[in-house]
Amino acid sequence: MITYDPNRDWLRDIRHLGSSWTLVRIARGVLLVGLYASALTALILRFDLEGGRSISGTFSLLGVILGIIMVFRTNTAYERWWEGRKQWGTLVNHSRTLALQLDSLLPPEALDDRSAFARLLGDFALALSGHLRGAVDPSILDRLRADHATDPDDPDPLRGGDGRPVPRAEPPSHVPTLVAGEIIARLQDLRRRGVLDGFDLLATRPHSHGLLDVVGACDRIRRTPIPFSYSVFIKSFILSYAAILPVGLVPEYGYLAVPLVMLIVFALLGLELMAEEIEEPFGLDCNDLPTDTLARSIAADVAGLLRCSSPRSRPAAPKAYSKVF
Amino acid sequence: MITYDPNRDWLRDIRHLGSSWTLVRIARGVLLVGLYASALTALILRFDLEGGRSISGTFSLLGVILGIIMVFRTNTAYERWWEGRKQWGTLVNHSRTLALQLDSLLPPEALDDRSAFARLLGDFALALSGHLRGAVDPSILDRLRADHATDPDDPDPLRGGDGRPVPRAEPPSHVPTLVAGEIIARLQDLRRRGVLDGFDLLATRPHSHGLLDVVGACDRIRRTPIPFSYSVFIKSFILSYAAILPVGLVPEYGYLAVPLVMLIVFALLGLELMAEEIEEPFGLDCNDLPTDTLARSIAADVAGLLRCSSPRSRPAAPKAYSKVF
Amino acid sequence: MITYDPNRDWLRDIRHLGSSWTLVRIARGVLLVGLYASALTALILRFDLEGGRSISGTFSLLGVILGIIMVFRTNTAYERWWEGRKQWGTLVNHSRTLALQLDSLLPPEALDDRSAFARLLGDFALALSGHLRGAVDPSILDRLRADHATDPDDPDPLRGGDGRPVPRAEPPSHVPTLVAGEIIARLQDLRRRGVLDGFDLLATRPHSHGLLDVVGACDRIRRTPIPFSYSVFIKSFILSYAAILPVGLVPEYGYLAVPLVMLIVFALLGLELMAEEIEEPFGLDCNDLPTDTLARSIAADVAGLLRCSSPRSRPAAPKAYSKVF
Amino acid sequence: MITYDPNRDWLRDIRHLGSSWTLVRIARGVLLVGLYASALTALILRFDLEGGRSISGTFSLLGVILGIIMVFRTNTAYERWWEGRKQWGTLVNHSRTLALQLDSLLPPEALDDRSAFARLLGDFALALSGHLRGAVDPSILDRLRADHATDPDDPDPLRGGDGRPVPRAEPPSHVPTLVAGEIIARLQDLRRRGVLDGFDLLATRPHSHGLLDVVGACDRIRRTPIPFSYSVFIKSFILSYAAILPVGLVPEYGYLAVPLVMLIVFALLGLELMAEEIEEPFGLDCNDLPTDTLARSIAADVAGLLRCSSPRSRPAAPKAYSKVF
């Protein structure tokens, strides 16, 4: 995500225009349409094809309808983006709450339990961030497996149902759920060992189960884009509108139609491209949510709140924006 | 549902236009209106009926009002679709949470309980998917009945109140509720047998009861379409608008009115037909939710999380899209 | 409610137009305005009052503003209707959940308790449906009273605070609350008798208390229409707009103004009348919610889930639509 | 609040137009603007200042933008009003639930406790209604104090922290919180005396704490009007628009501009004044919520549900609408 200080320095903000990939795409699209409109205008004026009829009224009607549709598009895309942000906020809250609650419940000397939960909560956030981008850091699975290597009685969470260990080449598909399962199992284990009683466990449940709700909600946003019909409908509408707009404006405005077409296309195409950018908020687009940063900050927070040193310094992954221009 | 990668390749998306049934319907409707408009225009121009008055201004007003109404229509339809999707996301979350919680509560060797819950949770999702499409796989009922055949003391969930077994020809109407009831009963039974205590049961309640909330919400969306008045009002409005639109545009634009009419009808009819497509999101339309796939994935997930092999490989039902073109 | 299959057969839907009372009202209103507009147009043209000025532009502005206001009106009315439907969905969920939970908690032979709860849950839904329409079936109160006649120690829920029995001519005003109170009291009684323990009771609480929330929310929707100012404002605006619209259009369009006026009034009046129809969703209008059918289906469901025969076959009340045309 | 039967008798509704203070204000404003517009029109036409240019197009644009802004204004005001209504509905629900639950938990002969809770729940609603209008009935404090006079060991809820009784001239500022605190304290006391156990208390908590949430939400709505900038911005915009509107319309319409200006101002000013009326829904405006009536009805309901006679008949306060015209 491009972090910026919404500090009202208009000129500075507009100067940074080039640093946003989507804004560059919009500019390209508008220029392309400008070229097309210039060519078409030249053609019409040269061969006197205008026919003397002004049809800009109907184009206004179409433009207003298209504008109304684009706001529907923008609203739904923005809601997805904002809901994605809210889910990550909920994850921060659940992680902190679990950490503070465990801190108050565990005796200060239970360093093993403390560091285990700190590690698991941090790994959960990192696994979720990776899962939503299609690539989970394999060391998370390793750490999960290592836990069980030292505890031979406990069934391995990474085994399938038939008892064979899952080979490394075929990793379980849903790592965040496995980590959350380990957290739930360890909380239950604390009760079995008498560290927590029924009331304590009951109080941690909404937060440990809440982790699964966050995974589910993020998966839902990622996997369900706006229905295909709408996506194609809007693109077709904008394209055909832009294609015949010069025809409609040239008779009345002559060459002045070119900048006007560009400004109208800027408005409509801009809304569409920005909506595309934010409707899938967990990727690596410039305006996508900084899930990786959030996950790292959760891991550090949780370790601090549970009073154990952060388990290992995790080097930040090199920024791999998938969209380069 | 047509799954697509919202990856911004406009041309590719528009090329796949033909694979969406609704888009084909829109194209047909627009062509039909185009033929009608051409005929009417020819008639008006031939017999000089235009009367020399331009009335496109009032048509703009009507078009804007219609556009505003269509956004209301689109918003409500989209909200139903998105709420349906959310309910299925909630189902995924409840299923996973119950599975992970039972995994941590049940002893590793309680294979019977594990496989029973894995089967029931998977069957619940499959029964719900079938129920929402009007046809529940009868093997789900068989499995439910088989449970009770081996346990003669337990009253049969499929009997009516008067003690006679319900004959197969008259299956109980609401299978998902029966499966959820069996899950609730088995959880209670675990407590009776001392495997769970009161606290444990209390922690599973929100999730087992949540299954019933999902059924209820999906039923609500399916059974309550937009009020009949609105449905007819919008259709009548679009039809009469499209019918007299050529009359309004021909005096000013001549034959140019035909493509303009088609573009306006494309906008308004498209919004209506797409709203119709997604307002009942559990059917087999191209953009309906992939509930069957979701249900199968829940069944597989849950079996894995409860560490029992998936009970039986369920062959995917042949894709039976109800709308073919 | 007019139940219809939103199956996209436009012609069939429009053919059933006459079966909706609201659509007939809209048609009447539009015809009336048409007569008025014809008369006014004839007058203006006969006495040459038009003055040669076109004022349709300002009427467009007013029409757009009115259209925007009507969408606000439609949105709030639709939200009330949909919230009403949601509340009844919640009632279905709570009833089923309570039934299934009690089924798992009560021993199979506790037929008295089972049939009592089945009866009470069904009566609650029926009492709510009647209460929202202003007339509760008196047999529900009788059944409630009969319970207490056989149990002389328990204070009568129908007595006032001073100990005198409430005479029949002065029935307690809020029957659904009394039924919910009896459900809550009986659940408490089960605990007193040791059938349920504290944990069990705690798990039923959200659902038994949820019944009261449904009553409260439905009452809120029914008793609080849109503020009086808005109701009058919108009606005055539409009326005065329709009254002077012919004056504005005749100079430009002549007799063509009549159908144009009718179409514009169709749009605005239609939105207002349909909003009026659905904003109070519990009545007997054609598009109101089928609460009576829902209540009967809850009663039958609950009896089945509690494995007791449906207490008595309740004959469907004769359909008494309050609006006949 | 003006209660009216939304029964679709348009003429009757419009006849009662005069009974709404806001509608009278709108009418006054529109008449004033009409006078101003007439004067200005006369001036322009007399001195031939029009300049022959039609500028109604730009005024249409401004009007549409203003219309869009007014819908934002209306939506936020309506949401505040509706949220206020919802909070009072929640209060009704919590009061009834607490009463029914206590009725099932308290032994029938515990008349003191029953009447104490009935009184406190009723007083809470009355105190909240008064608090939101800036004047709490002092007898509520007296009753709260009287409780403690008879129980010298219990610390007085009306004392400050330093032990001195708060003198009457300096009443505690937040009476509803004090009453809610007394309810919470008495529930705890019941547990201390062994009437309720931990489970019972746990089940009453969401409802006793919910009372405080209602207070907080109502306070929030009352104390946080729409940001000052918006309030001034909208007023300035409407005023300047109305001021120059005649200048824009006279060249084209002559004296016809006066009624057109009045109709446009009616739309915009009406939306603003009605939004002002409902955005602070707890006052004594004609369309404000009938909180006093609701509070009295809660007090009566609760006394009935707890089977104790209503403590004292409370005479209805004389209707003191703060806005008389």
Add this chain to the structure above:
Amino acid sequence: MITYDPNRDWLRDIRHLGSSWTLVRIARGVLLVGLYASALTALILRFDLEGGRSISGTFSLLGVILGIIMVFRTNTAYERWWEGRKQWGTLVNHSRTLALQLDSLLPPEALDDRSAFARLLGDFALALSGHLRGAVDPSILDRLRADHATDPDDPDPLRGGDGRPVPRAEPPSHVPTLVAGEIIARLQDLRRRGVLDGFDLLATRPHSHGLLDVVGACDRIRRTPIPFSYSVFIKSFILSYAAILPVGLVPEYGYLAVPLVMLIVFALLGLELMAEEIEEPFGLDCNDLPTDTLARSIAADVAGLLRCSSPRSRPAAPKAYSKVF
């Protein structure tokens, strides 16, 4: 926040226009555009560049689209502001509920515990208010540290995981979480000492954990402005629209174009600047939320409800509005 009585005195409200920094910015922007438009108009008219074509129609279209976009902008900004206000309302509710509940649970003579919780709850609100503005009062950390100085066994919440005390120059970054953690730890401690039992603690959990949810939500709002693309897109659109608007209006209106341009820019720029003002509601802008006042009022309330004297009179920080004009 500028507190004002929304009492409908339009003239007085408009007179206070100058006291809002944003309104002054809008006025400045509009004047600037007015100068620019005058210069441009003079240029065009002097050198006869207008070309005789009226293009105000297309500018209307662009204006309407821009208006629609601005409402999206306004809605999202307002929702952020209102959500921020709701979160602080929730904080008030949680603080009061915790105070009243502890008051009923703690024995009257437990003055230490009472004053400790009163101090912590007040400090939490103050720390949150400071944290959201980037500067937490250091005395809060001192008080937290002082607690632990007198209790050598309890690990210091301000130490890092490695046991070294955090030096003062490097204060822990997230003070509100530390205070909340201390509240959670002290509640647990009360149970350990037998003052609260499991049920009591369970009932306080939603409120003590709710404090963390409030922190998380406020942080989310503060740290995630509207996506950068939208911010730049809207600014560029308004700027280029304002830049060429005179070109479009001069041919038709001559010098009259200047006030028209100013009015249109007033509408669009005003919406943008006001949205900027309220979208980050925790700062020190004139219309930002009065979090500091709210925090002080929470501290005083809580002390009163827990019947301990307010710990120390906190002098109000001098009002340091960051924006002076």
